[in-house]
C-alpha cells in the first residue's frame with residue numbers, strides 16, 4: 735500500500751555570508767509534513783522562508799541538519815538522483831509564474847510529463863487544466879492570459895505529474911487581492927484533490943485558515959505559536 739510521503743527537516747542550519755558578516759538565516763529549524771497535509775508557514779519578509787523551502791525541497795544543501803523523504807536522506811543522494819526525486823515526487827509553484835512565453839498553456843503543462851517520458855501528456859495536461867478552470871484557455875499563450883490565469887497554469891503544471899509533495903512560495907505575491915483569493919482557493923482544492931502534501935510559505939496571514947496546520951518561522955526556527 736502507498737502510505738504517501740512524509741517530509742522531515744531536522745535541526746536545519748543555513749548561513750549566508752554578507753561581506754565580512756555571516757547571517758544565520760536558519761538556526762535549527764525542524765519541521766515534519768505528513769502525507770496529504772496542508773501546512774502554511776508564515777514569517778515576515780527576510781525571515782528565511784524561501785531558504786527553508788529550498789532546503790526542504792532538495793534545492794539547497796543546509797550547513798548542518800538533515801532532510802529526509804520517507805526515511806531517505808535527501809542530501810546523501812547524488813545530484814542526479816536528487817533531481818530525479820524532485821521531478822518525480824515534487825511540484826513547485828513560485829511567485830513568478832515561469833511559463834514559457836512561446837508555448838500555449840497546454841504545452842507548458844505538458845513539459846514536466848515530457849521530461850519524465852510519461853505517456854498521454856496531452857490528455858493529462860488537458861485534464862488538469864480543466865480542473866483549475868482553464869478548459870477554455872488551453873491554446874492561449876501566457877501573454878494572452880491574466881496573472882491569475884497564468885498562475886493557474888503554473889498550478890496545473892505543478893500537479894500534472896501527481897507529485898506527493900507540493901512546494902508553494904508566495905504563490906499570490908504577484909496578484910491583486912481578488913485574483914489572489916481565487917488562485918489560492920484553486921491551489922488548495924486542487925492539492926487536496928490530488929492528496930499531495932503541501933508546504934505553502936507566505937508572509938500573508940490571510941491564508942492560515944486554508945491550512946491543516948499553521949507554523950511560524952521565527953529567529954531561524956519553526957514555531958507553533960507566533961511571537
Ligand SMILES: Nc1ncnc2c1ncn2[C@@H]1O[C@H](COP(=O)(O)OP(=O)(O)O)[C@@H](O)[C@H]1O
Pocket residue numbers: 750751757759777778779780781782783784785786
Ligand atoms: N543566496 C543568498 N546569498 C546571500 N544572502 C541570502 C541568499 N538568499 C537569501 N539570503 C538572505 O537570507 C535572508 C532570508 O532570505 P529568504 O529566505 O529569501 O527570506 P524570505 O523568503 O522569508 O523573505 C535574507 O536576509 C536574504 O537577504
Ligand SMILES: [Mg+2]
Pocket residue numbers: 783784785903904
Ligand atoms: Mg521568500
